[in-house]
Amino acid sequence: MSAPGLQNMSHAARDLAASRAHGPHTSMFLRMLVRAAVLRRGRAASALFAMVVAAAVATAMLNLYVDVQAKLRREFRNYGANIIVVGRDGASLPANAVAQVDSVLAGRGIAAPFAMIVARTSDGQAIVVAGTDFDRVRQLDHWWQVSGWPAGDSKDNSHFSQNQGEVGHPESYAALVGVRALAAVTPKNQPFDLSFQGRTIHLTPAGTVQTGAAEDSRIYLSLADFVAWAGVEPSTIEVAANGSPEEVTAIMNQLAQAIPAADARPVRQIMEGEARVLGKTRATLLAAAALIILTAALCVLSTLMGWVFDRRRDFAIMKALGASGRLLNGFFAAEAAALGATGAVIGFVVGIGIAAWIGRVNFHAAVVPRFSVLPLVLAGSMAVTLVSAILPISLLRRVQPAVILRGE
Amino acid sequence: MFVRLVYESFRRQKRRKVLAGAAITLGVTVATAMIAVATDIGDKINRELRTIGANLVVTPQEDSLDVEIGGVNLKPPSDGAYLNEADLPKIKDIFWRNNITSFAPTLPVPVRLEHAGKQQDVTLLGTYFAKRLPLGGEDFTTGVRSTYAWWKVSGAWPDDNSRNVLVGEKLARRLGETAVEEITVSGRRLRVSGILSTGGAEDDQIVAPLALAQEILGKPGAVRRVYVSALTKPEDAFGRRDPKSMSGPIYDRWYCTPYPQAIALQLTEAIPHSHAEQIRQVAQNEGAVLTRIEGLIFLITLAALFASALAVSAAMATAIFERRAEVGLMKALGAGKLAVAAVFFAEATLLALIGGAVGFGAGALLARQIGQSIFNSQISIPPVLLPVILAIAVIVTFAGSAAAIRRAVTLDPVFALRGEL
Numbered sequence: 054m055s056a057p058g059l060q061n062m063s064h065a066a067r068d069l070a071a072s073r074a075h076g077p078h079t080s081m082f083l084r085m086l087v088r089a090a091v092l093r094r095g096r097a098a099s100a101l102f103a104m105v106v107a108a109a110v111a112t113a114m115l116n117l118y119v120d121v122q123a124k125l126r127r128e129f130r131n132y133g134a135n136i137i138v139v140g141r142d143g144a145s146l147p148a149n150a151v152a153q154v155d156s157v158l159a160g161r162g163i164a165a166p167f168a169m170i171v172a173r174t175s176d177g178q179a180i181v182v183a184g185t186d187f188d189r190v191r192q193l194d195h196w197w198q199v200s201g202w203p204a205g206d207s208k209d210n211s212h213f214s215q216n217q218g219e220v221g222h223p224e225s226y227a228a229l230v231g232v233r234a235l236a237a238v239t240p241k242n243q244p245f246d247l248s249f250q251g252r253t254i255h256l257t258p259a260g261t262v263q264t265g266a267a268e269d270s271r272i273y274l275s276l277a278d279f280v281a282w283a284g285v286e287p288s289t290i291e292v293a294a295n296g297s298p299e300e301v302t303a304i305m306n307q308l309a310q311a312i313p314a315a316d317a318r319p320v321r322q323i324m325e326g327e328a329r330v331l332g333k334t335r336a337t338l339l340a341a342a343a344l345i346i347l348t349a350a351l352c353v354l355s356t357l358m359g360w361v362f363d364r365r366r367d368f369a370i371m372k373a374l375g376a377s378g379r380l381l382n383g384f385f386a387a388e389a390a391a392l393g394a395t396g397a398v399i400g401f402v403v404g405i406g407i408a409a410w411i412g413r414v415n416f417h418a419a420v421v422p423r424f425s426v427l428p429l430v431l432a433g434s435m436a437v438t439l440v441s442a443i444l445p446i447s448l449l450r451r452v453q454p455a456v457i458l459r460g461e
Numbered sequence: 462m463f464v465r466l467v468y469e470s471f472r473r474q475k476r477r478k479v480l481a482g483a484a485i486t487l488g489v490t491v492a493t494a495m496i497a498v499a500t501d502i503g504d505k506i507n508r509e510l511r512t513i514g515a516n517l518v519v520t521p522q523e524d525s526l527d528v529e530i531g532g533v534n535l536k537p538p539s540d541g542a543y544l545n546e547a548d549l550p551k552i553k554d555i556f557w558r559n560n561i562t563s564f565a566p567t568l569p570v571p572v573r574l575e576h577a578g579k580q581q582d583v584t585l586l587g588t589y590f591a592k593r594l595p596l597g598g599e600d601f602t603t604g605v606r607s608t609y610a611w612w613k614v615s616g617a618w619p620d621d622n623s624r625n626v627l628v629g630e631k632l633a634r635r636l637g638e639t640a641v642e643e644i645t646v647s648g649r650r651l652r653v654s655g656i657l658s659t660g661g662a663e664d665d666q667i668v669a670p671l672a673l674a675q676e677i678l679g680k681p682g683a684v685r686r687v688y689v690s691a692l693t694k695p696e697d698a699f700g701r702r703d704p705k706s707m708s709g710p711i712y713d714r715w716y717c718t719p720y721p722q723a724i725a726l727q728l729t730e731a732i733p734h735s736h737a738e739q740i741r742q743v744a745q746n747e748g749a750v751l752t753r754i755e756g757l758i759f760l761i762t763l764a765a766l767f768a769s770a771l772a773v774s775a776a777m778a779t780a781i782f783e784r785r786a787e788v789g790l791m792k793a794l795g796a797g798k799l800a801v802a803a804v805f806f807a808e809a810t811l812l813a814l815i816g817g818a819v820g821f822g823a824g825a826l827l828a829r830q831i832g833q834s835i836f837n838s839q840i841s842i843p844p845v846l847l848p849v850i851l852a853i854a855v856i857v858t859f860a861g862s863a864a865a866i867r868r869a870v871t872l873d874p875v876f877a878l879r880g881e882l
Contacts, residue, residue, distance in 0.1 A: 103775055110768055114761070121757065128753055132513070132746045169530045179528045179535065196741040237526050265518060265738040270527040321611045321660035326513035333509055334754050336835045337498060338761070344491045344827075345765045352772035355484060359779035407764075415756040 086388055089367070096360050101396055103356040107349035108400020108434050109407060114342035115426045116408035121338060122331055124416045126295065129327040130162075131195045134291035136305050138164075138317045145286040146315055151186075153311045154290055157304060162294040165189035166287035168279055169271075172249040174238050181271045182247060184279020184287070187229070193293055197268065201260030203227035203275060226282075227259040229273040235261050238272070247272070254282045292317075298328060350437045357392075357441035361385060365449055369457035378450060385442045393438035397431045404430075463800075467807050477780050478812065484776030485816030486823065488769030489854050493824025495765040496850075497842040498831055502758045505836045506751055507692045511562050512610045515688035516721060516744040519544065519552075519728055519737040534569045534584050543568075543683035546671065548732045552689060553596050555727040557719050560692040563607035565589055566684040568674045574667070575645040576636050583632060585646060585667040587674020592621045605668075608690050609659070616655025621670045624649075627657040629664040647677055689728065689737070693721045695748030766853075773854075774861025781805060781865035785872060792874040805866045809858045817854030821847055 090097045138154065140146045145168070147153075154164045168184040187202055204227065225244055235258065239245045244257045254274075262268055280286060294304040301324065308317040371381060405422045412420030449457070471478055521542035528535040544566075552564055568587035573580060589604030604621070605612055619625035628636070628644065633656050636644075644651055646667065657668055675681050694700070700720035707715055716723055721739035728737035739745075791801055825842045832840030 106771055110764055128750050131749060133742060171528055171535055180526055181528055181530060196745040198741060233526060264742060265740040266742065267527055267529060318660055322514050325611045326510060329512055330506060330509045330750065333835055337502065340831050341495060341761050341765060345768050348487065348491050348768045348772050351487060352775045355779055356775045359782065411760050415760060416753060
């Protein structure tokens with residue numbers, strides 16, 4: 054912007070005249086703007102610095118405010134399922150239910166099927182045995198403390214060969230045994246038998262599971278082994294759906310439609326707890342953001358007002374030389390706007406960096422830059438700078454230039 | 462002379478002092494409020510997380526296995542051991558008793574429900590709704606209404622001493638009536654005070670006062686499980702260590718930290734023949750959520766402190782810059798650099814102390830407001846923090862003025878007096 058003005062100065066008078074004929078006002082206006090910033094580098098720099106800090110803090114806070122929901126939601130998904138699909142009146146779900154749930158979710162979550170029966174141990178004790186997909190459970194239920202997961206579905210049963218220690222037990226299946234069930238069924242961690250409706254299965258404990266809840270009293274088998282033995286299909290699918298409460302409700306409704314033979318219901322304590330904690334955190338963040346942005350804006354206001362006030366001599370000279378009130382207002386407003394815009398853009402970049410850093414340090418995930426925040430920060434910065442420029446000017450306008458120039 | 466200089470400066474330049482003081486007050490207000498919120502947020506969010514349900518469970522030590530599928534208990538009622546209801550008040554007697562927000566005992570009883578000529582086997586769950594327990598001097602009200610905040614009742618909650626019950630909404634639907642008035646359970650006619658909706662297994666059950674369940678079971682004082690909701694500290698590497706492997710002082714430190722495991726151990730010790738354990742789904746995850754939120758608010762508090770420090774320095778720098786002429790006069794009259802700096806620093810200290818004290822009060826009020834409006838409970842700031850806040854205010858004001866004062870003392874009096882810089 055400064056280039057044409059400066060060139061005109063150093064070139065021949067012919068160029069100068071031509072350029073003045075073109076637009077003397079604009080060129081002079083720009084020159085004054087640029088020179089003001091260049092000559093009083095220290096003061097301009099400190100005003101710009103205040104502006105950059107304020108814009109950076111505002112950007113970081115707004116970014117975090119927008120992003121914190123998504124970040125915390127991810128933490129809450131570690132609580133496991135927020136939707137449960139059960140066959141109506143305890144009936145089994147259709148065979149393709151898991152595939153249907155997966156197609157509804159389409160990557161927006163994870164689902165794990167569970168089938169359960171009550172079996173008897175060799176000494177007649179009743180015990181709950183469940184069949185599930187271990188790979189899915191591992192992703193869904195992070196809190197399960199498992200000493201060793203059984204290898205996935207044993208479709209060909211080839212990995213059982215190493216467990217076939219005893220003759221007379223042609224096949225031994227790997228089981229995940231709850232800690233309390235282990236103490237009751239096989240305290241020495243040895244292979245054991247279970248029977249259900251006359252069919253007996255020979256199991257080897259592959260590991261134990263501890264959760265502090267009902268799982269501790271159960272024995273888990275891979276779904277394929279379970280179905281082959283008990284002939285019971287899954288009756289429950291636990292679903293952890295990602296997203297806002299509205300999205301989760303939408304997924305729930307879609308699930309209910311996709312599988313008419315089942316009820317899909319929310320896990321209320323998880324959904325309500327999540328909503329409460331997120332709401333309160335966001336409200337706290339908003340209060341903090343408001344306080345911080347207010348402080349930063351006031352910092353800009355006081356710095357800028359000091360800067361403009363300091364230049365009352367410039368103001369007085371311009372006025373004495375015949376500048377109109379409109380021109381003066383325009384000059385200081387343009388200067389403030391330029392400062393605000395520059396500060397906002399630099400501050401935006403810095404603020405995105407701060408938000409990303411906080412995201413990495415605290416949530417171990419990147420905070421996505423929200424460019425939708427930029428117009429907001431830009432407008433806010435310009436508004437603050439304009440106010441802090443216009444306020445001292447309107448005060449000074451009432452004063453005679455002579456009084457200011459005499460230094461009183 | 463020095464005192465008079467400072468005094469007169471405050472008396473005559475009220476506008477400037479008020480402006481600088483206002484900036485300091487505002488900065489300290491924001492800093493105080495944010496520090497108060499940051500120190501208290503862990504506790505507040507911890508309480509909110511308690512809405513997810515109990516994080517500890519106490520079971521009889523020699524209990525037999527649970528045989529339960531989809532909320533239907535298939536375990537014979539004669540099977541297994543029980544806890545004694547008379548031992549329950551001991552829960553509020555452990556080291557971390559103030560961290561126990563609520564607990565609810567449960568006693569599932571298989572019963573035969575007769576209604577409108579139909580008979581079916583259901584589970585009747587005995588529990589506390591909102592039972593008042595006398596504990597030394599004060600009463601403690603506990604039960605499912607606080608432990609399971611998401612339970613909803615259409616109708617009225619039964620009284621713990623009454624013989625009224627709640628019927629789960631799915632069970633009520635199966636009974637075929639929207640408004641069930643009375644049911645017959647194992648030969649007893651019971652009044653239904655409301656329909657319960659939990660989204661869990663209880664929707665298929667009858668929930669009754671504990672005393673009634675014990676009467677039906679024929680075992681007075683019996684409790685199958687106690688679900689305990691406790692405020693805990695997120696588990697860390699130290700918390701995960703096995704207490705049996707610890708030596709004296711380290712064990713004491715572990716025992717006196719509200720880790721879920723430590724509270725579980727204390728519960729096990731308090732209730733005879735019991736075993737307490739954390740419910741990992743709840744206990745493990747709330748630690749993670751809590752750590753994240755605390756970390757976030759901590760970082761934001763740092764940002765707030767930084768912003769308020771900057772605002773204070775900006776205001777001080779402007780205030781001093783405006784007084785170049787005064788500095789010039791002082792120097793022309795023979796004041797040394799030290800004397801000029803001393804005047805400014807004395808003024809800054811005074812401003813910081815006044816602004817800091819006012820700001821501390823305003824910040825405490827602001828924090829209280831935030832606590833009231835967001836968490837419906839107070840955030841109070843310990844008065845011990847006042848000297849700390851004042852010290853911070855003085856340091857920040859000094860730091861903010863230092864550059865401006867240095868420029869002021871190196872000023873050539875001639876230029877300063879002529880108003881040129």
